[in-house]
Amino acid sequence: MNAQLSLFAYRIVILLLTPILLLALFIRSINHKAYRARLAERLGFLPNHFKKNGIVIHAASVGEVLALKPLVTELLALHPTKIITFTTFTPTGSAQVKQHFGDRVQHCYLPIDNPLSTHLFLNKLVPSSLIVMETELWPNLIAQAKNRKIKLQLINGRLSDNSMKSYRKLTWLITPCLKSFDDILCQSQDNQVNFLSLGADGDTTIVSGNLKYDIRLTDQTIAKQAELAGYLQNKRPIWLVASTHPGDEEIILNAFQQALEAQPDLLLILVPRHPERFNDIANLCQQTYQTVRRSEQSTVLAEHQIWLLDSLGELMAAFALADIVTMGGSFSHIGGHNPLEPAFYHKAIIVGPNMSNFKDVMQTMAKNQSIVQLTGDRDYAAQLANHLGYLLKDEERRISLGDNARKVVDENQGALATTLEKIDQYLK
Known part of the structure; x- marks a missing residue:
């Protein structure tokens, strides 16, 4: 034509x-x-x-x-x-x-x-x-x-x-x-x-x-890190799941339930991708877990199991709080979200099987042993729980993954x- x-x-x-x-x-x-x-x-x-x-x-x-x-x-x-x-x-x-x-x-x-x-x-x-x-x-x-x-x-x-x-x-x-x-x-x-x-x-x-x-840290992001850290009352292991889409939360909460059996003080910071889903996700979490919402501006107490980050513009700063990060959108056709931001913070990262939006990044990170990716179409919740348990117990492996991830960021700027x-x- x-x-x-x-x-x-x-x-x-x-x-x-x-x-x-x-x-x-x-x-x-x-x-x-x-x-x-x-x-x-x-x-x-x-x-x-x-x-x-x-x-x-x-x-x-x-x-x-x-x-x-x-x-x-x-x-x-x-x-x-x-x-x-x-x-x-x-x-x-x-x-x-x-x-x-x-x-x-x-x-x-x-x-x-x-x-x-x-x-x-x-x-x-x-x-x-x-x-x-x-x-x-x-x-x-x-x-x-x-x-x-x-x-x-x-x-x-x-x-x-x-x-x-x-x-x-x-x-x-x-x-x-x-x-x-x-x-x-x-x-x-x-x-x-x-x-x-x-x-x-x-x-x-x-x-x-x-x-x-x-990636560059702004003064605003650094200040936001300090603000978010101020809401955490107790030092405890933290798993942050970023940019979740419909279907992700069920997998995450199932894996979280299994992970709690071995690590009862684990805190899940959950960050949905779209604001219109905040209330639905809050209701889902509150059915089973002690949940506090960021919008409530409440302290995260020892009895709280999930901190729902129902806010905008705070994810980059929140990565600094985590021990392990999982990127949402990687369990379905969405194709995943950017793993380089938690990598910048030296974080151990676990992703689902579909990271097609970041094909080249994933190849580089896998080559440098700086990310864990789930495989096949098997039970993703069980796989997640297994990797979480392993990394929470093995601090040396967790730190190595995070350091390798930051190295990938530095070498490709x-x-x-x-x-x-x-x-x-x-x-x-």
Whole structure:
């Protein structure tokens, strides 16, 4: 199909789907009211006070925002007069931007990718550069930016093998999109191969490394660590399970029940991924265990068995409290969440069998004996309980795993410098 015809067809479809997309946001807002707010931004109507002629940086949600924190912080230091508009799609991502950067950046939602909304968005901001994270390929936005001669960069590029199955069916739309970028910076060689196979330009598609290795502790995070530690009354072994999804909690609580038999004073810090699930998870935990919620701002007493972190923006700091960390989303099709943040803290890490979102990271960590991964489709709760019991008893092994994990982080940093250099070439 002709590229112009393909884009025209896509625009018509998105225009027709826009009311349905807005309805989907409204339905989601039933359990998460933040999705109902600022709907005008979803249609490209930005606040009147927003300034023009800066750069736009887009990260879909929380994980991407956290990975971009060091980069945006460096850009603000290097270019203090440059206007940066930091966009997200989700309210949780939005909250992270506001929490970490306040009024140092302009923040709004990236609009729905229909031609009218993206036209309004670009007209309001008139950016010199548009920088997107990982696999944020929005054909209409990118085509309009290209026509306006806005520099286009895709950073920390990631295209998993699973994603490739879908994208190969859409090459008529995706290939022109990829060819529009001035730079595509990939996390790894495997990702570079996937981008090139979809038609990305070989001269501008390079391996830069993974920004998620370039972790920096801010003063805010350090202060948050101290605040959270102040809620813990007794020194006791702690298992933190991060970013859980539906189905994860049942596995975790089953494993926790088994682990308590050998380690009765074990504290589980449970951190659900999505705020709209906080109350349901609290009810689930309270059916069996003495549970205290972070939102209650109560001290975690010796009799408390679970501390539910029903808060936003505290996970990175909470990792510092744990002896063992498990990443949620790794027991199902979700594909896991970033194990490098607990690795930064020298933590022993256990993950489920599916970490496909971090294929290259997992290969590196496994090679360096710095992570424990469950196998097959056997009883995950029993496997978890066995590994927990072993690591709680064997302090030397636990410390070795954690130290090896931090070594992986240290030895693979550098993507930040490369990415900054590529972005900076268009900001001078």
